[in-house]
Amino acid sequence: MRCKGRLWCGLPKCPILEAAQSMLPRIRITGKSIFGASPPSVFVGRFGYPNVWAGPLVAGGRDLHFTGTPVLYGRSLEDILSLTSPLIRASRKVNVKKIDEKIISASQEIAMSERSVDTEIWVEKITPQAMVDDFFHPMGPKIEPRRIDLTENPVIPRKVDMVVEERLKAKKAVEELYGYGYNVDYLQRLLSSGVLGKDRKLVPTRWSITAVDDMLAKKLLREIRGFDTVDSVEYYYNAYMGNKIHILLLPGTWEYEMMESWLKGTLYSPTQRVVLEDYEPFIGRKEYASNITGAYYAARLSVAEYLHHRHRQAKVLVYREITPEYKLPLGVWVIRETVRHAFNQKVLQFDDVEQALKYMENKTHVGEWFKNSKILYNLRHQKRLDEF
Numbered sequence: 001m002r003c004k005g006r007l008w009c010g011l012p013k014c015p016i017l018e019a020a021q022s023m024l025p026r027i028r029i030t031g032k033s034i035f036g037a038s039p040p041s042v043f044v045g046r047f048g049y050p051n052v053w054a055g056p057l058v059a060g061g062r063d064l065h066f067t068g069t070p071v072l073y074g075r076s077l078e079d080i081l082s083l084t085s086p087l088i089r090a091s092r093k094v095n096v097k098k099i100d101e102k103i104i105s106a107s108q109e110i111a112m113s114e115r116s117v118d119t120e121i122w123v124e125k126i127t128p129q130a131m132v133d134d135f136f137h138p139m140g141p142k143i144e145p146r147r148i149d150l151t152e153n154p155v156i157p158r159k160v161d162m163v164v165e166e167r168l169k170a171k172k173a174v175e176e177l178y179g180y181g182y183n184v185d186y187l188q189r190l191l192s193s194g195v196l197g198k199d200r201k202l203v204p205t206r207w208s209i210t211a212v213d214d215m216l217a218k219k220l221l222r223e224i225r226g227f228d229t230v231d232s233v234e235y236y237y238n239a240y241m242g243n244k245i246h247i248l249l250l251p252g253t254w255e256y257e258m259m260e261s262w263l264k265g266t267l268y269s270p271t272q273r274v275v276l277e278d279y280e281p282f283i284g285r286k287e288y289a290s291n292i293t294g295a296y297y298a299a300r301l302s303v304a305e306y307l308h309h310r311h312r313q314a315k316v317l318v319y320r321e322i323t324p325e326y327k328l329p330l331g332v333w334v335i336r337e338t339v340r341h342a343f344n345q346k347v348l349q350f351d352d353v354e355q356a357l358k359y360m361e362n363k364t365h366v367g368e369w370f371k372n373s374k375i376l377y378n379l380r381h382q383k384r385l386d387e388f
Contacts, residue, residue, distance in 0.1 A: 002276065002291060004134050004268060005329070016268060017132055020328050024085045024130040027060075027140045032123055034060035034088065034143070037116040039067055040154070042107045043089055043139065044096075044192050046204035054202050055091040055103055056110045056148065057139060058119050067116070068185040069137060069333035073341065077241065080330060081138060085130055089142040090121045096202040099194040104202070106148040111193035112164070113154030114186075122147040134329045135206040135294045157182075160190070170197035174212055175219045184301070184336070188212045206294070209332060213297035218284070220304040225254050225282065227307070230314045233350040235359065238342035242266075242326030245338050246360055247303070249314040250353060250375070256280050256303070257375045258289075258296045258318045261366055265324040273365060279374045294332040295320065302339035317375050321364055353379060 005014040036059045045053040059066070066072075066083040075083075092103050099108070110117050125144040132138050159180055163173045173196045174187050192208035194200045203211070234249040257279040262269035278289035278296050289296035299318045307313060318339065350356040353376065357369050370376045 004293060017329065020132050020267070021130050023328050024081055024132065024138055024140075026128070027086055027088070027130070029060065029088070029123070029126050029128070029141060029143065034058065034121045034123060035151070036060040036088075036119065037064040038110045038113075038119050039064060039087070040110045040113045040115070040117050040189070041087065042111045042189050042193050042205075043091065043136065044202050044205050044208070045091070046206055048093070049204065050096045050201075051093055052096060052202065052204060053089075053091040053093055053142070054096075054107065055089065055145065056107045056119060057087040058090055058121060059086050060088045060121070064116055068183065069331065070183065070185070070337060072137065072330075072333070073240070073337040077328065077330075081328075084137045085140050088121070088140050089131070090119075090145045090148060091142055092144055094202070096194070099200055099202060103145060103148050104194070106150055108193045108195050109150060109154045109156070111189045112156045112160055112195060114157055115155045117154045118151045120149045120151055121145045122149075132329050133206065133331065135209050135332050137331045137333065138328070164195050167198050168196075171215050173197070174215050178216055178219070184212060184216070185333075187216075210294045210297050213294070213301045213332075213336070217297065217301040217304040220301075220308045221254065221284070224304060224307050224313045227311050227313045229253065230312050233353055233356045234314075235348040235350065235356050236342040236345060237363070238338050238345055240338045240341075241330060241334055242323045243334060243338055244321040244323065244364075245299075245335075245342050246319040246321070246364065247339065247342055248317040248319075248353070248356060248360075249307075250317070250379070252315045253282050254313045255282060255315040255375050255378075256300055256318075257316070257373060258292050258299055258320065259366070259373060260292055260295070261319070261321045261364070263321065263323055263365060266322050266326055267329070275366065275372060277372065277374070295335040298332040298336035299339045302336050302343075305340070306343045315375050315379075317373060319360075319364065319366065321366075 038056045041057040124146045127142040194202040236247040260276045262274045276291040278292045
C-alpha cells in the first residue's frame with residue numbers, strides 16, 4: 001500500500017500499474033517520421049537516475065485539445081484518456097547534466113512555450129506500451145527519436161526569458177514566476193526541463209511536480225502564519241474520479257495533516273481497508289511525506305492558496321477516501337484540482353469539532369478520529385498556554 005508503484009517489491013515493473021495500462025487505448029505508429037503538436041509538454045523519467053529517459057510529448061497526427069491538467073478536471077475517465085493517451089513520448093536516454101544535446105534543447109524550447117508547438121519527430125525505435133503514473137497524467141507509446149525538429153517558433157514569454165537568462169536559483173525563479181500568474185503545470189515543466197537554476201540539470205517529472213507544489217506552498221505559508229485564524233470549524237467537501245475529499249479548517253495556528261483511506265477493492269488495496277497519514281506542525285516538516293507522497297503536497301498547495309486568498313490561517317485536516325471507482329492513476333493534479341474546487345462548494349460551519357466529526361461519520365468509513373489524526377488527538381489531549 002505504501003509502495004504505490006515505487007518498486008519497493010524489487011520487481012522491475014509494478015504489476016498493479018502494468019495491469020492498469022490495459023485500460024489505455026492503443027495508439028498505432030507508422031512511418032519514419034511523426035508530425036504533430038506538443039501541448040506543450042515534456043516528460044523526464046526517474047529510473048536509472050542520473051541517466052534517464054527525457055523528451056517532449058507530441059500528439060502525433062491528431063488534433064490537439066489538451067492544454068494542461070486544469071482543463072481535465074470534471075471530465076470523464078474516457079475523455080481524459082482520449083486526450084492524454086495519444087501523447088507520444090519522444091525520449092532518449094541522457095545524463096541529467098547534459099542539457100546541451102539537441103533533443104534536450106528542443107525539449108527546453110517546447111517547455112518554455114506558452115502555446116502548443118508543431119513538432120516533427122524522426123523515428124529510430126518504437127516502444128508501443130503506454131504509461132500510467134501516480135504523479136503524471138497517462139501517456140501513449142514511447143519513440144526513440146533520431147532527430148526532433150520544431151516546425152514553428154515557440155512562444156516564450158518575455159518574463160520567462162528574462163528569468164532563465166538571469167540564472168536565478170530555481171526556488172527564486174519558481175516563486176517569482178508564480179507571482180506573475182504562471183500556473184503550476186507550466187512551472188513544473190520549466191523545472192523538469194532544466195532551464196531553471198544556477199547549476200542546471202534535468203529534473204525527473206515526478207520530482208519536479210512535488211518540488212513546485214512544495215516550494216509554492218511554503219512561499220504562501222510564510223505569510224499565512226501571520227494571519228488571524230478562522231473563527232469557527234469549517235467543513236468542505238468535493239468528490240471526483242473515485243476520490244472523496246473532506247476538509248476541516250479548525251480555529252488555531254497553522255498545522256496540516258492529510259489522511260488517506262483506501263477502501264477494500266481499490267487499486268492498491270484489493271483485500272482490506274488501509275488508512276495512511278502524514279502531518280506537519282506549525283514550523284513545517286523536513287522529511288518527505290512518504291505515506292501520502294505527492295498527493296500530500298498537491299492538496300497542501302490548494303489549501304494554502306485558499307487561506308492566503310482569505311488572509312486567514314487554520315489547523316487543516318484533509319481526509320481523502322479512495323473508492324473502487326478509482327480505477328486508474330491519473331496524476332496528483334486530480335487531488336490538487338479536487339481540493340481547489342472543494343473551496344468553491346458551500347461551506348458548513350459547526351460550533352465545535354465534535355459536531356463536525358459526527359456529521360462526517362455518516363459520510364466516511366473512519367472510526368476513532370481522535371486516534372487516527374494527530375491534529376485531533378492534540379486538540380483533545382494538549383492544553384494551550386493561554387488555558388493555564
